[in-house]
Amino acid sequence: VCRLLKVHVLCLLPLILVKFSGCAGNNGIRYETNNLDFKVRTDGTIYAAHQVQIPSKQTMFMVTAWDHQALERWETMVRLLVGEKSQHSGHKVKNSNGLRRQKRDWVIPPINVPENSRGPFPQQLVRIRSDKDSEIHIRYSITGVGADQPPMEVFSIDPVSGRMYVTRPMDREERASYHLRAHAVDMNGNKVENPIDLYIYVIDMNDNRPEFINQVYNGSVDEGSKPGTYVMTVTANDADDSTTANGMVRYRIVTQTPQSPSQNMFTINSETGDIVTVAAGLDREKVQQYTVIVQATDMEGNLNYGLSNTATAIIMVTDVNDNPPEFTLTAYPGEVPENRVEVVVANLTVVDRDQPHSPNWNAVYRIISGDPSGHFTIRTDPVTNEGMVTVVKAVDYEMNRAFMLTVMVSNQAPLASGIQMSFQSTAGVTISVMDVNEAPYFPTNHKLIRLEEGVPMGTALMTFSAVDPDRFMQQAVRYSKLSDPANWLNINATNGQITTAAVLDRESVYIKNNVYEATFLAADNGIPPASGTGSLQIYLIDINDNAPELLPKETQICEKPNPNVINITAADADIDPNVGPFVFELPSVPSAVRKNWTITRLNGDYAQLSLRIMYLEAGVYEVPIIVTDSGNPPLYKTSVIKVKVCPCDENGDCTTIGAVAAAGLGTGAIVAILICIIILLTMVLLFVVWMKRREKERHTKQLLIDPEDDVRDNILKYDEEGGGEEDQDYDLSQLQQPETMDHVLNKAAGVRRVDERPIGAEPQYPIRPVIPHPGDIGDFINEGLRAADNDPTAPPYDSLLVFDYEGSGSTAGSVSSLNSSSSGDQDYDYLNDWGPRFKKLADMYGGGEED
Numbered sequence: 085v086c087r088l089l090k091v092h093v094l095c096l097l098p099l100i101l102v103k104f105s106g107c108a109g110n111n112g113i114r115y116e117t118n119n120l121d122f123k124v125r126t127d128g129t130i131y132a133a134h135q136v137q138i139p140s141k142q143t144m145f146m147v148t149a150w151d152h153q154a155l156e157r158w159e160t161m162v163r164l165l166v167g168e169k170s171q172h173s174g175h176k177v178k179n180s181n182g183l184r185r186q187k188r189d190w191v192i193p194p195i196n197v198p199e200n201s202r203g204p205f206p207q208q209l210v211r212i213r214s215d216k217d218s219e220i221h222i223r224y225s226i227t228g229v230g231a232d233q234p235p236m237e238v239f240s241i242d243p244v245s246g247r248m249y250v251t252r253p254m255d256r257e258e259r260a261s262y263h264l265r266a267h268a269v270d271m272n273g274n275k276v277e278n279p280i281d282l283y284i285y286v287i288d289m290n291d292n293r294p295e296f297i298n299q300v301y302n303g304s305v306d307e308g309s310k311p312g313t314y315v316m317t318v319t320a321n322d323a324d325d326s327t328t329a330n331g332m333v334r335y336r337i338v339t340q341t342p343q344s345p346s347q348n349m350f351t352i353n354s355e356t357g358d359i360v361t362v363a364a365g366l367d368r369e370k371v372q373q374y375t376v377i378v379q380a381t382d383m384e385g386n387l388n389y390g391l392s393n394t395a396t397a398i399i400m401v402t403d404v405n406d407n408p409p410e411f412t413l414t415a416y417p418g419e420v421p422e423n424r425v426e427v428v429v430a431n432l433t434v435v436d437r438d439q440p441h442s443p444n445w446n447a448v449y450r451i452i453s454g455d456p457s458g459h460f461t462i463r464t465d466p467v468t469n470e471g472m473v474t475v476v477k478a479v480d481y482e483m484n485r486a487f488m489l490t491v492m493v494s495n496q497a498p499l500a501s502g503i504q505m506s507f508q509s510t511a512g513v514t515i516s517v518m519d520v521n522e523a524p525y526f527p528t529n530h531k532l533i534r535l536e537e538g539v540p541m542g543t544a545l546m547t548f549s550a551v552d553p554d555r556f557m558q559q560a561v562r563y564s565k566l567s568d569p570a571n572w573l574n575i576n577a578t579n580g581q582i583t584t585a586a587v588l589d590r591e592s593v594y595i596k597n598n599v600y601e602a603t604f605l606a607a608d609n610g611i612p613p614a615s616g617t618g619s620l621q622i623y624l625i626d627i628n629d630n631a632p633e634l635l636p637k638e639t640q641i642c643e644k645p646n647p648n649v650i651n652i653t654a655a656d657a658d659i660d661p662n663v664g665p666f667v668f669e670l671p672s673v674p675s676a677v678r679k680n681w682t683i684t685r686l687n688g689d690y691a692q693l694s695l696r697i698m699y700l701e702a703g704v705y706e707v708p709i710i711v712t713d714s715g716n717p718p719l720y721k722t723s724v725i726k727v728k729v730c731p732c733d734e735n736g737d738c739t740t741i742g743a744v745a746a747a748g749l750g751t752g753a754i755v756a757i758l759i760c761i762i763i764l765l766t767m768v769l770l771f772v773v774w775m776k777r778r779e780k781e782r783h784t785k786q787l788l789i790d791p792e793d794d795v796r797d798n799i800l801k802y803d804e805e806g807g808g809e810e811d812q813d814y815d816l817s818q819l820q821q822p823e824t825m826d827h828v829l830n831k832a833a834g835v836r837r838v839d840e841r842p843i844g845a846e847p848q849y850p851i852r853p854v855i856p857h858p859g860d861i862g863d864f865i866n867e868g869l870r871a872a873d874n875d876p877t878a879p880p881y882d883s884l885l886v887f888d889y890e891g892s893g894s895t896a897g898s899v900s901s902l903n904s905s906s907s908g909d910q911d912y913d914y915l916n917d918w919g920p921r922f923k924k925l926a927d928m929y930g931g932g933e934e935d
Contacts, residue, residue, distance in 0.1 A: 118327050119145035122162075130162065138166050144194075146327065159328070161285045163194050192266065192280055198287040199256040206240060206249035209284070213246050214268045214277050221271050222246075226282065228264035239264060239284070248282070256286040257323045288325035294333045294380040296320045296395035301378075303359065304400040307368040308500065311361050315350065315399055318357045320380035334385025338377040338394065350376055350399070354385060359397060366401050369437050374399040403439035406500045409447050409469075409493045410435055410508035418473060419516040422481040429515050432462065432471035434493050440469075443497035447471065452510070454489035460515070462491060473513055481519040482555050489513040521610035524550040524561050526618030532599075537590040537624040542583055545573075548620055549580040550606035559608040566617055567603035570594040573620075575604055582620065590624040591657045598659075599623050628662035628715025634723030641695065642732035643702050649694040650727065651686075654711045662715035664688045669710045671722065681707055693725070700729050 115124035121136045124147055142165050149158045195209050214222055224246040230238035239262070241248045248266075264282040269275055296318065303316030324330035334354045340347060351362040359376070376397040383390030411434055418430030438444035449462035449471040459477045464470070471493065479487075492510050499505070526548065533546055552559055563580045565573070570592060574585045582604075590598060600622045607615035632654040639650045656663040665688025670678050682696040693707065705727045712720035730738035915922040 114150045116148045116150070117145050117162075118148075119143075138164070142166060148328070159287055160196050161194055161287075163283070192282055194283040194285055196285050196287050197250055197254050199254045199289050200291055201250075201253050203253070205253075206251045209239075209248050209250055210282075211245065211247045212241070212266050212268070212280070216276055217246075220276070222268050222276055223271065225267045225269075226264045227267065228262065228282075230259075230262045230284075231264055235259075238262070241266070254286045256288045256325065257292065259286065260288075260325075261285045288328055288330050290324055290330040290383060290389070290391060292323040292330075292382075293391040293393050294320040294322045294382055295393060296378075296380065299395055301395060301397045302400070303397060304402045305361060305366065306404050307366045307401050308364075308404060308406060309361050309366055311364055313361045315359045315361065316397060318352070318359065318378050318380075318395055318397060320357070320393060320395070322382050324382065329383045329386075331382060332384045333380050333382050334390075335378060335380050336385070338379045340377075341375045342371060344371055349374065352378060359399075368401040368403045368439065369407070372401055374401070403442060403444050404500045405438060405444035405495055405497045406503050407437040407444075408499060408503065408506045408509055409445075409495060410506050411493065411511040413511060414508075415512045415514065416473075417514050417516075419518055420475055420479060421518045421520050423478045423520065423522065425475050425478050427475045428472045429460075429475060430473040430513055432473065432491065432493070432511065432513070434469060434471070436469070436495070438495070441466075444495055445469065446496045447493050448496055449491055449493050452490040452492050454487055454513075459487070460489065473515070479517050480553075481517045482553060485517050487513075487515040487517070489515065519554075519556065521557070521559075521608070521612065521614050522553045523614035523616040524552045524606040524608055525616045526550045526604075526606065528618075530619045530621060532621045532623060534623045534625060535588065536627055537588050538627055538629055539584055539588060541586055545582045545584065545622070546620075547579060547581045548575065548604055548618060550616060550618065552608055554608070554610065557610060559610050561606050561608050564605045564607070565602065566605040567601075569602075570600070572600070573602050580604070580606070588622070588624055589629075590626050591630060595624065598626070626659045626662055628658055628713065628717065628719055630657040630662075631719040631721035632656040632663070632666055632711045632713045633721065634709055634711050634725060636725065637723075638726040638728075640728035640730060640738055642738065643700050643729050649684075649692045650725075651690060652683075652693055652709065652725065653690050654713075656713055658713070658715065663713055665714055667710075667712040667720075669712075671708050671710055677707060680705075683709070693727075702730050704728050 113126070115126070115128065117124060117130075121133060122130055122145060123133050124130050130147070142163055144161060144163045147160050147162055151157070192210060192212060197209065201207065212224055216222065223243045224241050225243060226239060226241045226248065227233075229235070231240075237251060238254075239248060240251055262282075262284040264284065265279045266282055267275070267279050268277040297320070298318075301316055301318050305313060305315045318335065320333050320335070322331040322333050326332065335352050335357045336354060337350060337352050337359075340349060345365040345367075346363045349361065349363050349366070350359050352359045357378075357380075359378075376399060377394055378397055379392050379394045381387060381390040381392040411432065413433070416430045416432055420427055420429040432449065434447055436445045436447065446466075447464050447469050449464060451460060451462065457477065459475060459479050460473055461476050462471045462473050465472060471491070473489070473491075490510065490512055494505075494509065527550075531546075531548060535545065548563075550561055550563070552561055562577050563575050564577060565575055570586070572584060572586045572588055574583050575581070576583075588600065589595075592600075594600060602620050602622075604618050604620065605615055606618065607613055633656070635653050635655055641650055652668065654664070654666045654668075656666075668683050668685065668691040670681060670683055672678065678696075680695065680697055680700060682694055684692040684694065686692060693709070706724045707727055708722050708724050710720055710722050712718050728738070733739055
């Protein structure tokens with residue numbers, strides 16, 4: 085090896101020989117490396133396969149030994165250290181003292197530790213020993229990841245003997261290698277040797293199964309695909325070393341469901357996991373989905389030694405348009421009433437074996453022949469895929485009684501390559517047109533005629549006739565008016581002749597832009613009857629039938645001539661040429677008109693009216709003016725304009741007094757009007773003051789009710805109206821008022837009438853509140869109740885009534901007098917017959933002497 089590389093190398097073959105010492109020279113052992121630059125002979129010697137240039141100072145590769153007889157395998161790592169070539173053989177250097185041999189540093193080869201070792205632990209890996217340990221006592225130690233750095237204490241070393249141990253099983257998937265440094269110091273801690281690097285490699289064991297990224301894979305392939313068409317890729321990962329057979333995964337298909345039309349419709353690339361079709365015959369209409377079980381095995385697919393895992397691949401067979409749509413019938417019937425649109429006249433049914441509601445299944449219908457005018461169209465029902473023959477342009481029974489259509493159906497998506505249209509993709513549609521009663525119509529609707537206004541009543545204007553489209557029906561058409569705003573026209577119900585029923589006036593309010601419009605109705609006698617309308621427009625030509633009117637009707641002017649004149653014009657209801665220019669002139673009768681006034685022409689439409697004399701007394705004057713238009717023949721009219729002549733100020737405007745005077749009122753009349761206004765205002769003011777005072781008195785009264793509302797039993801005094809002869813026997817003086825009131829004033833205390841207000845001085849009682857506060861309504865009622873209870877003058881007078889006065893000089897006397905003058909043998913029993921009230925009196929006075 086040294087000779088071939090031409091470099092100084094330290095080979096690690098002793099370790100290999102130690103590991104495979106029992107197999108050296110055995111023909112049953114086969115060696116392999118994962119580096120193509122190096123090979124291993126059958127005796128275990130490593131050599132370079134060709135000239136190799138190593139850019140770094142070392143290179144590493146894996147050597148595997150196979151025993152095919154015992155079915156065992158061993159692995160180890162080889163590290164080659166590369167040094168520079170010296171000009172002299174041997175490791176010698178020249179110095180001032182002469183030649184001496186250079187001392188080599190101590191070197192520890194890489195240590196290989198298989199993962200998942202069962203021990204026992206700690207397990208020795210290597211022994212570190214210095215050349216000076218025979219001279220002095222040396223202490224050994226290690227540092228690095230796995231020793232004094234996490235993970236801690238994976239490796240340990242005996243400080244005296246230098247033996248290094250692994251303390252627990254290793255896991256290559258957790259950590260594949262460790263780099264430690266070994267140290268040698270004396271008892272004083274002084275460095276004896278330079279630190280040495282220790283490389284520990286964990287040898288991989290096949291302890292991990294391949295794991296699929298997904299447990300279920302979904303893919304698709306078009307039906308009818310050729311063999312070799314890519315479908316999908318499945319992937320499995322192995323946590324073991326991918327450079328060894330432990331991590332080399334191979335794929336294969338275990339099962340396929342269903343096995344139709346062949347049990348091997350798909351194959352898989354064993355290394356990449358690509359699934360492709362291997363046979364023809366994929367048909368979605370027969371098999372829509374395949375389920376494929378895929379197995380991944382490591383050890384390069386060796387089922388005896390490798391570990392396996394499975395996943396499911398679901399392959400959907402996608403639809404292609406390989407089935408053309410076909411009509412279920414060769415001919416379809418249909419019928420439609422004439423003059424109807426948006427009516428479905430026939431339903432076309434088709435079958436398509438492609439995937440429903442996809443572009444390969446959705447039907448598209450078109451009419452090939454039989455409808456040159458475009459009366460029909462075919463729309464697709466999105467749910468049933470049926471074709472609906474629909475009327476989009478009304479058909480006429482009198483023009484076409486039937487239609488023979490040829491229709492074709494296709495799909496939204498084009499047919500797949502190599503697929504031809506079917507003969508059943510074409511069919512015929514026979515549509516019968518049904519005759520219905522159609523309304524009559526006026527050939528020239530909005531008929532316009534020109535006519536002079538003023539034609540006499542009964543003039544025939546035209547015949548406005550309608551046409552019945554039902555040529556195959558014998559029907560009569562009748563005419564009537566539908567709209568005639570001015571009621572100027574008549575129409576013959578049989579032939580539609582229109583005559584005038586009144587004089588047509590262009591100046592009427594029913595005329596718009598010189599046009600009068602009326603609407604007529606034409607109805608047939610079909611079943612059911614139908615009717616149509618037509619409009620007649622009459623353009624009225626103007627004639628000179630309106631005389632001009634003077635404008636303005638009223639104006640004013642100063643009593644003395646001045647530049648302020650009156651501008652006058654005229655208005656004519658006619659139109660040109662029966663209007664201006666106008667002629668304005670004053671009549672000759674009465675003569676005072678032309679004596680006081682004059683007219684000056686300005687232009688064809690305007691003139692000026694002004695005073696002819698130097699002074700005219702203030703007042704209102706009616707000035708007649710003759711206005712003549714320019715019609716043929718011309719018309720004239722005498723109009724009167726009221727002119728107020730009034731005194732004017734320095735600006736030429738009528739003064740206020742002058743305007744009133746001009747209106748015909750003198751100074752005395754004006755003063756009288758002002759006095760009347762003042763008197764009227766005074767009366768209104770007095771009436772308001774009186775109402776205010778009356779309202780105040782009503783609120784300040786102490787009684788709760790008006791005396792007029794007192795409904796007590798009082799004796800009403802009626803004036804004598806004169807009695808007849810029979811009444812003369814009565815002495816009416818007994819009913820008169822007493823002449824004096826002494827007997828009342830002299831009565832003892834407690835004996836008085838209480839059904840009338842007391843006579844004499846009355847005690848003063850507190851005035852009751854008139855308007856209560858809204859929040860004190862309860863207090864107000866209680867105070868009013870106490871005041872009424874303590875006020876003897878307050879009604880109602882609900883106490884014992886004493887009738888002790890019946891008039892002076894009465895022959896009957898009073899009850900008290902009867903009592904005083906009666907003797908003991910007086911009989912009052914007859915009072916019991918008068919009722920309960922008189923029975924009490926009989927008991928009082930009928931007791932005789934005992935009473």
